[in-house]
Amino acid sequence: MSLFTKANLIRVLAGxxxxxxVLNFVGFRTDGASGTSxxxxxxxxxxxxxxxxxxxxxxxxxxxxxxxxxxAPLALSKDRERDRDRELHGGPNSTSPTVIAxxxxxxxxxxxxxxxxxxxxxxxxxHKSTSALLANCTDPDPRDGxxxxxxxxxxxxxxxxxxxxxxxxxxxxxxxxxxxxxHHVAIVVPFRDRYAHLSVFLRNIHxxxxxxxxxxxxxxxxxxxxKPFNRAAMMNIGYLEALKIYQWDCFIFHDVDLLxxxxxxLYNCPRQPRHMSVAIDTLNFRLxxxxxxxxxxxxTREHFQAVNGFSNSFFGWGGEDDDMSNRLxxxxxxxxxxxxxxxxxxxxxxxxxxxxxxxxxxxxxxMSKIEQDGINSIKYAIYSIKQFPTFTWYLAELKNSxxxx
Numbered sequence: 392m393s394l395f396t397k398a399n400l401i402r403v404l405a406g407x408x409x410x411x412x413v414l415n416f417v418g419f420r421t422d423g424a425s426g427t428s429x430x431x432x433x434x435x436x437x438x439x440x441x442x443x444x445x446x447x448x449x450x451x452x453x454x455x456x457x458x459x460x461x462x463a464p465l466a467l468s469k470d471r472e473r474d475r476d477r478e479l480h481g482g483p484n485s486t487s488p489t490v491i492a493x494x495x496x497x498x499x500x501x502x503x504x505x506x507x508x509x510x511x512x513x514x515x516x517x518h519k520s521t522s523a524l525l526a527n528c529t530d531p532d533p534r535d536g537x538x539x540x541x542x543x544x545x546x547x548x549x550x551x552x553x554x555x556x557x558x559x560x561x562x563x564x565x566x567x568x569x570x571x572x573x574h575h576v577a578i579v580v581p582f583r584d585r586y587a588h589l590s591v592f593l594r595n596i597h598x599x600x601x602x603x604x605x606x607x608x609x610x611x612x613x614x615x616x617x618k619p620f621n622r623a624a625m626m627n628i629g630y631l632e633a634l635k636i637y638q639w640d641c642f643i644f645h646d647v648d649l650l651x652x653x654x655x656x657l658y659n660c661p662r663q664p665r666h667m668s669v670a671i672d673t674l675n676f677r678l679x680x681x682x683x684x685x686x687x688x689x690x691t692r693e694h695f696q697a698v699n700g701f702s703n704s705f706f707g708w709g710g711e712d713d714d715m716s717n718r719l720x721x722x723x724x725x726x727x728x729x730x731x732x733x734x735x736x737x738x739x740x741x742x743x744x745x746x747x748x749x750x751x752x753x754x755x756x757x758m759s760k761i762e763q764d765g766i767n768s769i770k771y772a773i774y775s776i777k778q779f780p781t782f783t784w785y786l787a788e789l790k791n792s793x794x795x796x
Contacts, residue, residue, distance in 0.1 A: 528570035528604035536655040541595045541737055543650075548590050548781070555597050556780030563593075563609040563782035565601055572606035574659040577639040579629030580647050580782075581622045582613045588647045588739050593781045595650050605659055608633070609782040611647075614789060615774065619747070621789055623701035623711035627769050628787045630695060636783075641691040643667070649686055652735040658689070663727040664719050665689040669734035676735060684719070684726060685712035686736065697722045699765030706793045707747030718761055 559565050566572055578596070582589065589611070600607055612629040614620055626644045633639060641660035649668055656667065668686030670676035698718035705711040719726060728734060770790035777784045 525569070525571050528567055528572050530657060530659065531603060531654070533655045536653065538653050538735075539599070539651070541591075541650040541652065543591055543737075543739070545587055546590055546594065548593070548779075551590055551594050552780040555593070558601070559597065559780060561780065562778035563597070563780070564607070565597070566606040567604050570604060572604060574605040575637065575640045576605050576607040576658055576660065577629070577633040577637075577642045578607055578609045578658070579626055579633065579642055579644050580609065580611050581620075581625035581629070581644070582611050582647055583620050585647050591739060592647045592650065596645075597781065599651055599654060600658055602654060603657055603659070607658070608636075611782045611784045613784065613786050615786060618789060618793065619706040620708075621703065621706050621791075622708075623705050623715075624703045624769060624771070624789050624791065625787065627700045627703065627766050628771055628773075628785065628789075630700060631766060631769070632773070632785055634692075639692065641689060642695060643687065643689045645687045646685075648739040649736045650739070652737055653733045655733045656729055656735070660691055661689050661727055663725055664694050665727045665729075667729070667734055668736045669728050670731045671736045671738050673738045676731065678728075678731065682713065682716045682720075682726070684716040688712075688715075694719075694722075694724060695766075697724065699761055699767055700769075701766075702760065702764050703769050703789075703791045704760070704764055704793075705747055709747050717758060721758055721761060 578600075580592070593609070596609070610629045610633050612625040612632070614625050629644075630642055633642070643658055646668075649671070652672075658667075664684070666684050666686075666688055668688075669678055671686065698715070698721070701711055702714045702718075705714065716726065768791070772788045772790060773785055774788060775784070775786040
């Protein structure tokens with residue numbers, strides 16, 4: 392009986408097609424190189440736990456165990472030494488990825504296009520500006536702002552990078568070129584398994600922030616598997632790691648599933664800790680309770696140091712933001728907010744997370760642990776650091792154990 396029958400050939404072809412589909416799904420290209428599309432792979436899978444910038448075995452507390460990322464070309468230096476940074480870290484020995492992309496300006500709001508093309512994009516390459524020639528940036532006029540409609544169309548990160556990458560500096564950094572930014576803001580996003588949300592978030596948040604005349608950089612801090620998600624600890628790690636790159640004036644801690652709905656909602660540095668996400672569509676645009684501090688929040692370095700950061704005790708969903716609210720009150724700080732018609736957000740759909748069964752116990756005992764539980768006690772290892780065109784990514788393993796209150 393011959394093996395080369397028509398039925399057998401059909402089976403072979405069908406098997407080959409299935410194999411190609413599987414390989415394409417897991418992100419392997421036909422040239423043998425692993426794919427880099429984050430729409431197909433987790434950030435973790437892209438790098439396969441590669442120790443890009445250091446040793447993951449160090450476990451010192453307070454961030455000492457995290458490997459140090461070489462200073463990136465942030466374009467955030469107040470003395471305008473951008474060109475020196477580019478020369479030091481943009482040479483042939485740089486480990487940062489090289490992305491060649493053409494911006495698709497048709498998908499970017501026209502007012503933003505004019506804003507960028509009229510400033511940064513018209514300057515010749517190598518042009519050096521001096522601070523003496525530039526005035527300080529001012530906050531946008533609220534009369535020019537108002538409600539905005541986010542773009543929630545799901546696209547791969549390759550598309551987002553092609554649109555926004557040419558307008559940014561490596562690692563998702565931005566600084567206005569027509570004035571001196573007065574607010575240098577680190578956007579810290581705690582992250583795990585929300586890859587579709589990440590794409591939508593980046594597509595909306597960058598154009599939103601570029602118009603605010605601030606200098607900023609987006610840090611995505613992803614927790615490794617093995618333990619329940621600890622959102623607060625990831626924000627502590629983001630704070631400590633971001634300070635190794637630049638002495639940011641303030642930090643905005645931002646859930647990846649929240650999109651701002653009004654461009655008068657300024658992401659600048661607050662005099663008092665600011666709760667940003669006052670009104671969320673899924674909560675009928677109402678503040679659930681006065682002490683809430685979840686979703687999106689802004690604090691200066693001084694605020695964050697005064698309360699010893701977030702507690703590292705909250706594994707699983709819930710409780711860490713209320714604990715931070717208690718810490719702020721304990722430090723004689725109060726929560727400020729924009730009006731409810733401005734501080735509005737859309738929440739992207741997602742499955743409800745598993746609640747932390749110990750959250751109430753931790754909250755009850757939280758005030759007694761402020762000095763011992765926070766950025767001064769966190770133990771973690773950084774497995775991977777990478778600068779993508781639209782964000783800087785950290786893969787972090789939390790070494791602190793889940794314990795009883």
